[in-house]
Amino acid sequence: MLKKITIISIIIYSSLFFYVYALDKEDDEFYKAVEVFSKGLYKDSTAMFSNFIDAYPDSRKLYMAKLYLAKSLYFRGDYSKAISLIDKVITDEKARNVYDEAYYWLAKTYYILGNYNSAFEYASVVAKNYPDSYFLWNVKYLISQIYIRENNAILAIATLKEIINNASDDEILDNAYLEIMELYYKEKDYKNLDLVAYGYLKNRPGGRFKDRAYFYRAESCYYKDSYDKAIKWYSKALDISVDNRLKDSIYQNRGMSFLSEGKLDKAKLDFSKIQSREYRLFSEGMYYFNMGDYPLSLNKLNNFLELFPDSKLYALAFLHKAELLYRMGRLRDALYLYKKIIDSTKESFNKKIVDDAYYGLGWCYIKSGDFNKAIKAFKNTIRSTDDIVIEISSQMQIADSYKETGDLDKSLAQYKKVLDEYPDNMYADYIYFQIGTIMLDKKKPDIARVNFLTIVDKFPSSHLLPEAIYYIGTSYMLEEKFDKAEIEFSRFIRNYPHHALVSRARYLYSKCLIASKDYQNALSYLNEVINSTDKELKELACIERIQLYYQLYYFNKARDEVRRFFRLFPESKMAAFVYLYMGKIFQAQSDYSKAEHFYQIVIDNYNSTDAAREARFSLGVLYFSNNDLDKARRYFSDLAKGGDALSREAQFYIAEIFVNENKEERALTIYKHIIKGNDQISKHALFRYASLLKDMKKYKEAEAALKELIKEDAGSSRVRFMLGFCLERLNKPKEAIEEYSKVVYNSNVAQDKVKAYFRMARIYERQNNIVKAKDMYHKIIAIGREESKVARKKLEELDAR
Template sequence: MHKIFISIITLLLGLPLFAQNLTEKFNDAMNAYNNQLYSEAYKIFDEVIKDYDVEDELYSVARFYAANSLLKMGKKDESTSGFEYIVNSIVWSKFREESLFKLGLIYYDLNRFALSRKNHLMLIYQYPNSEYLGSSMYWIGESYSAEGKLDDAIEFLTQAIEDKSANRYRDHSIYALASIYEKKHDYQNAVKYYDQLLTYHSNSSLALEAQVRIGVCYFYLKDYYNSILELNNPDIQKLPTENLSEALYLLANSHYRVEEYSDAANTYSEVIKRFPNSDIYRNSQYGLAWSLFQQSKYGEAYQVFNTLSEGYDSIAIKSFIWKGESKRYAGQTNEALAIFQNFLVKYPDDPSTTLVENLIGLIYFDQNKFEQSTQYLTNATSSEDPLTRAKAFTMIGEIELQNKNYIKARGNFDPAVRISSEESEVHLRALLGLGVSLFHLGDYNEAVENFRQAETIDPAFEQDKINFYMAESYYSLGKYQEALSRYNNIKSTEIEYVRQVTYSKGYCQFNLGNYSNAAYLFSEFIQNYPDDFRMTDAKLRLADSYFGSKNFAAASKIFKEVFKSGKFSSDDPYTYFQYAQALYKSGESNAAIDEFRNLQKKFPDSKYGESSLFTIGFIRFQEGEFEEAINDYRMVMQIYKKSSLTPAVYYSIGDAYFNLGEYDSAIVNYRNVLAKYPSSEYAYDAINGMQYSYVAAGRSNEAINLIDRYVSQNPNLKFSDQIYFKKGEIYYSQRDYENAKLSYQEFLVKYPKSSFVPEAYYWLGKSSQNLKQDDEAIFYFSKVFDNYPGSESAAVSVIELGKMYEAKGNYQAGIDVLERASSKLKDSPRLPEVLFLKGSAYIKVDDVQKAYATFEELAMYHPETVFADRGKIEMGLIDLAISRFNEADKNFLDVAGRRTDDLGAKAQYQYGVSLFEQGKYSEAVSALVRVRTVFSQYEPWISRSYLLMGDCYVKMNDKRQAEEMYRVVVTKHKGNELGEEARQKINKLK
């Protein structure tokens, strides 16, 4: 300010004498301005302005300080005219740059953000070396942020930070940029910039606030330990009350999330004590109650939940439930039951009623009152909360398991699995229950899959039960090694577990050929459980085990005689070989290898000698020990130079090198098969191996050349056509459709009688189709169908033709070919798809009668296929269109009752539509609720069901329920057609 004043005095000294009175007046104005007498200064500056011409330098000075005086007086709107005048009319003024900056600030304060940006941008572009450059970028960013244009704000704030000029708002720029990233939920970048502020501007007034925001961001990043570290800083006590209460609340939440419940309780208590009027007061009380609950302080938790339950907000309702849970966990089940019953009376229409019914069902379940339990749990299965529904289905499933109603059990566990999240315990319990149900129903593979899923999600969950049922399932599937492994993993000492596991392990060892182990286990079982009903069977299996382990004396005592026919003879190479094979197949690979080596040494001249060495290589290969396998295979050729296994050896060495990724070495060994044994049964496999090696090595052209050379040199081999056919496959797999066509055409010329001719025509059609040569594609597909109706390619060709005609809008041509196909392809497994396409084509030409007949034929003669169910839905839609409601309902219910996939959801929804059309609105609502409970993962049928339920409630004059249904759709489908339709329906209600 002093420098500006001196420069103005210098300017005044150069004025002529006749202007001295103006000079005195100007000096008076400046004195008043410097003494903060802005009203007086403005009046004098205004007089000076009137006495000077615009070309005078003092005129622009007076203009600037007059405007600034108004600004100092708080008259922002009035001051803008002065600054605007300088900017627009006195472009030579040295105050124009500062005027642009001040206008940007004033318009920002007046929320006129576009004008603010305009002036700051003019400053940036017209004064690129301005000292205000970085500051203007900051304020542009802030203005964009204020308008919610966050990406634009990020751009300018980033430039403001990177600007090398004197930006006095640099710390504010960094803080603003971090806060915008926080608004965008990009908490990683938010932390990055808040931390940058702390690093480079540690003395900033924003530093403490930045540290708190880092803690908040870590909380939302679920990095709770770092959140605690940041928010535990004692300096946060210096924050304003509102910010401090938020920081402490999030600190308490972070302690809770990392299971530091005592620290959480203390911090929640601090918030409650210090900020009784805060918006988060009740939330803090709720957090305190939960922290006490997690510490098993159920009495104290009850007291807090009870206090909260006396309110009228959502926390009160949740607390009402959890005060009951506090009693239940404290073992006071009758008091808990009374609280839950009271909740149902007080809040009969609250969505949480199903959760409470679930909890009541759980109490009755624990009291073995299964009938009462099922009653409440069944009500809970209609809850809109997936977790509550899943828990209810799971508990009902467990009741049905206890009653040995395995089909009903499966029917309840299955939806529980589908609607629960993987990380929840109920999902694990439902998987376990579903697996047990499937085991008892004899579906062992599916049972194993469910057990494995549960084990993958949480390896510590019900380990003994899962291992037991997996072992039993594997045993039933004949997978004895897997079963044995699972039995061995069971750690339980319960008598029934130990008894069953001992018996079952004996059988596993016996079936695996580990007879000594089997004998030990059956002996233990007989000794420990002499009264078991399986005693006789156990003794017989013990005898078999002794015999298998060559303990013939012990076996004879049980069987009363010695069985000699099955004894192991070490002098018989065949038996020795079989014994070694059995060791390998039972998983004892190392022992098998040892025995094969012993056999070869003992019987080197027998045919089993070379086979033993070859099998050692095979075992190494299967174990993934490819280099060792190669050495063992070569040993066969070294010892048996004229071995009949040589082609197999070369081929196997090639496979080993392929698996090692040494494709050139693989090719050399495959070529040995072709060069030395071109008629061998391994020749075709060797060609395949070379082809895959070339392709894997990125040398596809060499694979093509190989095929050409081999076929040319061996034209009469029985599989030459099969090899040549692979040229087209290679080109097609590389999407080189032109060369694929050429190769298949050459194939047809070269091998006109090959069994691959129909397939060649089909792939000619596919290649032409991909080249957009539709007429040629139709010709080739027709050729397959007309000339080779008995081939596997005929049906797929017809399907392609039907789809192509439909795409072209030539429905009649499609119908004609599909009509012929439905009679000529009676034995094809693809006939159901053909029939469905035909029915769909009839619908396209409005021949509803023939469409219906086609779908009816499909449903009658191919009921096990998915196309039959698709056909039934189409039949139902036709019935619905002509108001034949009984038939429509029958078709829809048949599909919806059997399927649990998207088709089932569609059928269930259409059944609801049918009931609605019949005016049965209450029944329609019930049908549509089943879409939500049974088919909860299949949108858009869920949302369509909500829309139609809303329509039902409108018809029943229940506008409140109708609006609730429509709002569910609006929430799920903001911005799309379904959401807009729901919104319009809501508007019509008003």
């Protein structure tokens, strides 16, 4: 029995020995293969892991070995076999403990193949299902790279920030920081670039990319025009960098900073330290470009283009050469180069270069006045560019070009599109300004003013602020709100006495003063304008002074001004209007023959002008005043065929002629036509229409017309008296009294009040309401006018009843 036990023990021991030996051998082969893999000998590691898998199909390390084999194939570029192998691993339940790593490498393989949808799909499996995985932050970093490749900077940055806030692996953290800095740099988001670079230097004092962080801090300052700070950070980057390409970039950009500060010797010294002849020659070309020495810059860039046709900077140098030619006024040469860039198949002429070429092409067309071709070029830029600044600028140029061609609606739509898509863009104040000027051109001063006020409120430092204030005043002028316009022009003159528009502001301010009857100050400002150097404004101011004297009935002074005007401006394009005023002056002085003479001068010598139409109208008025209705009708009939304000005034006078000829129905027909308008002459026509209906005893129709007149805010005492009279005739005493009462309460004229009280007293008498009738007469007596005698007599009559 003991012997049997001993034999069994020996067998068991022997089996255990061989099992342990087998395990040691298996592990030894596995780790040897791992060691070979870690040395980058992927061909050898492929063979070793393949042998291991064949030799140990039941090994606990089988799926790890399969993943190592897949990784070996990946690094050898055999992606299809790698994918096939990993696919088998993720579909095998026994491989569950390596699923996270398998999905990560599958995603990585699809990423390297450019299949970003599949890469994202498999990476998302790890991100969602394996939150504690060792590979989680590798996966998150891979997802950020997918977003970058898909040009989704927003999600890429959000993912990289998540890594920075949560990961602990030094390499992943450094890479995430660098990637987010490069993204902000590419997006030209210098504020966030500086914040991230600062955060990296603070949180990663031993990080691998400190030189780049300093460089990016410098770039942020450079593009904010803080050149002294930029130089400081460039210098720090230079002190620690061992990357020659980066150092060349630092020397180049620090040199440009020195250049911007006017430190020419330091700039030149930095450029001379650039090791690469290629980069040095390019930088020197750019140095002279920024110095404004275009011939020398052109010489340097030509040398560069000849010596380095395969340089990565070749396309950029070519682009700058085109811009140089544009700035030198050689538009044809610039156009040729821009077109050559656009048509080029060279790899270095990338999308960004082509976008800039389209942009430059557009500017060439604008400079040459070919706005339609400019619009086409800028549209091509928008379709292809990823640069938001270039896109916005191109949209702006399209809007400006439409405006130049007179297509205001398309221009307006384009400006609004920019504001809708980029409400806080750098051109916002300019856009509001352009929209405002378009609205002025479209005769919509209220909308124009909203845009100009936006500049005043939101952009107090805008260089367009003075112009905005000036055009706010102009918008009020167009609405004839002269009191408000006066305030704006006064502010402009006070705050910007040397501005190019100040003479125009003084001229318009004088018109506001005239409207407010401050004639003395108006003349003072007109004299300032007349003494200015702006010939056109001097003419206008002289004409305004003639008009002012005319309005003040200083007819002799007005005539003297006319004579002075023709001495100063013998070839004036405004001569027709001055002759017209000469006719009006003589007409006002009842010298009709001389008035007719000057009107005829305008008609004979300036027949197709607006002044000639006004002269015909004035002749019509002259003949109408002298009761020469046939001659008046002839002039008014010619003018009445149009649709403008003067035509409508002529139609009004034709109606007046019919009234004088007792042809009331024909007059009513014309008045009704004029009333359809929406201007002052339509209100005047409505009044005459109502008045004629009253005279024709058509009180019901007259009532309706008068109420419409009151509704349109033309309820003068005269209108209300007419309405009250019609209401009396229509046996509506209560309503008549209401209208007369409104005259009493609203009028400041004593005569109007007296008249209204008399009308109400008579109504009360007819109603036998003696108490109220007497009350009306007492109120007339209290006013103390001549009519109080009649009121006392009426009281005596009422007392005697």
